[in-house]
Amino acid sequence: MKFISSVTLFCALFALALAQEEGSEGWSEGEGSSSTKREFWASYFEFSTRDPNPYNRLLIKDIDPKITDNLILSYVDTQFSDQFVPSFNSPTQRQEFVNGVKRLKSKNRRLSAYIDLYIKFNANFVNSIRANGVSFATVSKNIAKFVYDLKVTDGLLIRTDFNINVEPQVVDEFFKELSASLHNRKLKLIGYVSPFDDAAASAFKYLHRIFMNDYSINVLRDNKIRHMTGLYRRLDDTYLESLLNKDFASDYLLSLGAPRDKFIFMILGGGYIYEKVDQRLNAIGAPKKEQDEQGYDIYSHLAQICNYLKQPSWTYRFDEEQKVPYAYNNTHWVPYDNIESAIYKVEMLKKKGLRGALLDSLDFDDSRGKACGSGKNPIAQAIKKHL
Numbered sequence: 085m086k087f088i089s090s091v092t093l094f095c096a097l098f099a100l101a102l103a104q105e106e107g108s109e110g111w112s113e114g115e116g117s118s119s120t121k122r123e124f125w126a127s128y129f130e131f132s133t134r135d136p137n138p139y140n141r142l143l144i145k146d147i148d149p150k151i152t153d154n155l156i157l158s159y160v161d162t163q164f165s166d167q168f169v170p171s172f173n174s175p176t177q178r179q180e181f182v183n184g185v186k187r188l189k190s191k192n193r194r195l196s197a198y199i200d201l202y203i204k205f206n207a208n209f210v211n212s213i214r215a216n217g218v219s220f221a222t223v224s225k226n227i228a229k230f231v232y233d234l235k236v237t238d239g240l241l242i243r244t245d246f247n248i249n250v251e252p253q254v255v256d257e258f259f260k261e262l263s264a265s266l267h268n269r270k271l272k273l274i275g276y277v278s279p280f281d282d283a284a285a286s287a288f289k290y291l292h293r294i295f296m297n298d299y300s301i302n303v304l305r306d307n308k309i310r311h312m313t314g315l316y317r318r319l320d321d322t323y324l325e326s327l328l329n330k331d332f333a334s335d336y337l338l339s340l341g342a343p344r345d346k347f348i349f350m351i352l353g354g355g356y357i358y359e360k361v362d363q364r365l366n367a368i369g370a371p372k373k374e375q376d377e378q379g380y381d382i383y384s385h386l387a388q389i390c391n392y393l394k395q396p397s398w399t400y401r402f403d404e405e406q407k408v409p410y411a412y413n414n415t416h417w418v419p420y421d422n423i424e425s426a427i428y429k430v431e432m433l434k435k436k437g438l439r440g441a442l443l444d445s446l447d448f449d450d451s452r453g454k455a456c457g458s459g460k461n462p463i464a465q466a467i468k469k470h471l
Contacts, residue, residue: 120345122433122434123439123441124152124154124471125152125295125440125441126154126155126156126442126443126446127156127443128147128156128157130157130158130160131161142446144157144180144181144184144185145184146451147184147188148460149195150191151446152195152464152468153194153196154198155195155196156199156200156241156274157185157197159199159200159201161173162201166216167216167223168223168226168227169226170227171230178234182235182236185234189236196238197237198237198241198272198274199231199234199237200240202243205244205248205250205255205259205287206248206249207249210254220262221265223262224261224262224264227240227265227266228265231269238272239272239273240272240273241274241276242273243276243297244276244277244281244284244287246297247281250283252282252283255283255286256287259290275291275293275295277294277297278297279296279334280327285340285341285342288342288346293348294342294343294347294348296337296342297350298330298352304324304328307371308371308372309372310369311403312419313420313421313425313429314329314330314407315329315330315331315428315432316329316331317329317405318368318405319405320369330432334433334436338436344436344438348438348441349429349433349438349441350441350442350444351441352421353385353386353421353446353448354383354388355420357382358373358416358417359373359415359416360372360373363415368403383448385450386421386422386449386462387454387456388455389420390450390457393411395413398412398413402424407424407425407428408425409424426463426470430466430470430471431470441471443463443467446464449461449462450463
């Protein structure tokens, strides 16, 4: 993830100041969606089937079909030809996907299933299309045909990178073509949108649902421990750090024109692990070791974190300012969401009048119910109960 640009930061700070000046009047509870039923969405990552730890694997056939009526199935390593025709890695993988979704829909007639081909809309994606001499219309039709030919999906999810580095009119042109191609086949387009990128606003009108992604754990490149899903700013945050919370990020996305009745609030089921510099410094804001370009190291599922906490070397803390949990030992620190923080997030989205919540993802929750002592899918169940 790239640095936040100075222009974006200026706009973000201005929006923050405006929101603070207006107070709660700007974001009243239920505004724009008081009569709309809230939705619970869940995602599922196919790569969990290849986890070396059998305990962490979740197959499509093992998903509880009644856990959600809106499911996103993410396939990270699908392939694209030079003409941007998508394909699965093998006919077997495709058939497993189709059979799995058919089974889920046979058990839940209300289920809508969306495929995520891990298409990241950014400058590299646009430049690759242009380099291959393909039009946006052709790319869109090829993708729409692939989704339609599966015969079991209701639409496609697309992702926007931070920073997109694409002119707003180009964003508009591509999303208009993709949305129309899918619509012609009675399919819907939904999207993960990174916060603080103004260019993404041009896509909002073409998206059936908008999911606000969380920022990279290394977004400011200053090697400080932060919580990816902190709900509010901390009192000791600097002016840049004060932007990195879900309260501000969602308000900023709303200020860009994201409709409340499309806006889905993301809640995690695990977290990336930081490597600490000093075993004595364990609070948010403590120094961490430098990590790779994305700031990522190892992702721990909720079940793994619960198992960590059964060991005497690990400690649990809940940050009352940001309303989020974290765990640490002498060498590592992991931020995540649990039942308590998920409920706080649901209350916030309700106060802001947003459409619903997304659990990212089912395979990162305690899907077997054997690690955390709260039954199967504890975060998913908590979100559903409190929506």
